[in-house]
Amino acid sequence: MSTTASRRTDPAVPTGAVGADGGVTGALRLVLRAVLRTLRGLHWYLKEVMGENAYLHYLESYRRRHGTDEGAMGAREFWKDLTDEQDRNPKARCC
Numbered sequence: 001m002s003t004t005a006s007r008r009t010d011p012a013v014p015t016g017a018v019g020a021d022g023g024v025t026g027a028l029r030l031v032l033r034a035v036l037r038t039l040r041g042l043h044w045y046l047k048e049v050m051g052e053n054a055y056l057h058y059l060e061s062y063r064r065r066h067g068t069d070e071g072a073m074g075a076r077e078f079w080k081d082l083t084d085e086q087d088r089n090p091k092a093r094c095c
Contacts, residue, residue, distance in 0.1 A: 054082065
């Protein structure tokens with residue numbers, strides 16, 4: 001039995017999810033895109049909450065104010081400055 005034939009009879013694959021040629025149909029493709037979009041959104045949200053995007057936000061702000069990246073802090077300098085500032089001025093945070 002070929003792989004294509006076994007996919008068509010596999011009870012785990014929803015009816016209509018596999019085309020005649022064994023490829024993924026439009027309905028399943030839409031579901032997979034929705035799942036991927038949800039996972040990307042979750043990834044973005046976690047990065048925002050954890051502060052991982054802080055340097056990117058700093059660069060965007062710097063570009064808006066100065067019109068260039070020239071003179072902006074490097075990533076290492078930014079993170080050192082940020083942690084030093086947090087140590088000097090502690091606020092309510094988890095750690």
